[in-house]
Amino acid sequence: MSYHVNEKGYYGQFGGAYIPEMLYPNVEELRQQYLKITAEPSFQEEFDALLKDYVGRPTPLYFAERLSAKYNTKIYLKREDLCHTGAHKVNNTIGQILLAKRLGKTRIIAETGAGQHGVATATVCALMGLQCIVYMGEIDIERQAPNVARMKMLGAEVRPALSGSRTLKDATNEAIRDWINNPVDTYYIIGSVVGPHPYPDMVARFQSVISKEIKEQLLEKEGNENPDYVVACVGGGSNAAGAYYHFLDDENVNIIAVEAAGLGVDSGESAATSALGKIGVIHGSKTLLMQSLDGQITEPYSISAGLDYPGVGPMHANLFATGRAEFISITDDQAMQFGLQLSQMEGIIPAIESAHAFAVLDQKQFKPTDVVVINLSGRGDKDLNTYIDYFKL
Ligand SMILES: *Cc1c(COP(=O)(O)O)cnc(C)c1O
16 A cells, blocks of 8 residues: 555545636646656755755754653654754745746745744745745734744735634635636745645655655664654644655554644544544545534634644545554643653753644653654744743743
8 A cells, every 4th residue: 555645646535636627727737747847856956955055954863862761762853943944844835936936936825824834935935036925814913923023024925814714714715816816927835735736745745855864864873764653743744744754655664643632632622633524625635624514614723823723634634544644632731741841851942733742752652662753843932922821931
């Protein structure tokens, strides 16, 4: 069995491109071009050079000694928190903007919820001197003021989405509308392994540098390029897809996906898609999705804005359905405690998204000889106010 996308754009029964007809030319152009362009040596060279000199890759694989002693197993952290802009998201926006340039596009659009993808997109647009328009729900603009300021500082225009619940879903609708109206000069940078084919596969490939590096680094440190476990948090699923990518077809490597349970899986205030989701279509792909009995998308909740998403990408839906990955869900409180623990045991303040992944250490018993790689997707600077409020610091 392969866990990669097939030529029709599906992972098992999930994926595809469920899009309005008006969008077909844009998505089809991308589908026909993305593998060809990204395989060109000049593309690879420019991508690798920017990852190295601009993003700061390879990111370290750090052996967490005190944490390992406490949990009596070998814990390595993949330090995506050290990437430029503070998280893994920039790996993908660099890849997509290089693709956009080669497609001759001059205008970049994106949607953002918490603002992290908007910042990563605004960053690469500044780098390349391209126009950048970021759609963001009006409510999110109020909640995420520092990221709005960052995007403006970087030269992007932030356009509020005023319809519906005025959050991520509505921002996505506005971005799609913009793309339909500007099919020739505009490229839409999607921020996770979601959206119509080929986006999930394309984003997974750009993020796969994470597992490529893990293999090289483990070979050097452990004499074996495969860990026993690779663990990552899943919002849409891009940092997880990158951390799993080169291990997917090797069943000796156990894959663990950590979702946000919010106030509890059954509380009605959660984002635990694998536990609560049913098959449905969101952002142009068929996947697992939290929805009401009549198919209305349920508003998700998590204390971490990056995991607050009602679906997962189709690759992850398939990893769940086939049992290739084990899915666990972690509450706000558990994640916050692990955020504090990592800060005080290793001197690393993680993004609250990433803190969810660490709660696997409470949930599962590992053997002393196990090599456990946890993807530390981002740093906690952006979450300081949430930490302050929660711990009354
Ligand atoms: C956005 C974000 C996530 C969630 O997105 P994925 O696509 O699931 O990776 C996780 N961690 C951090 C630090 C983020 O900024």
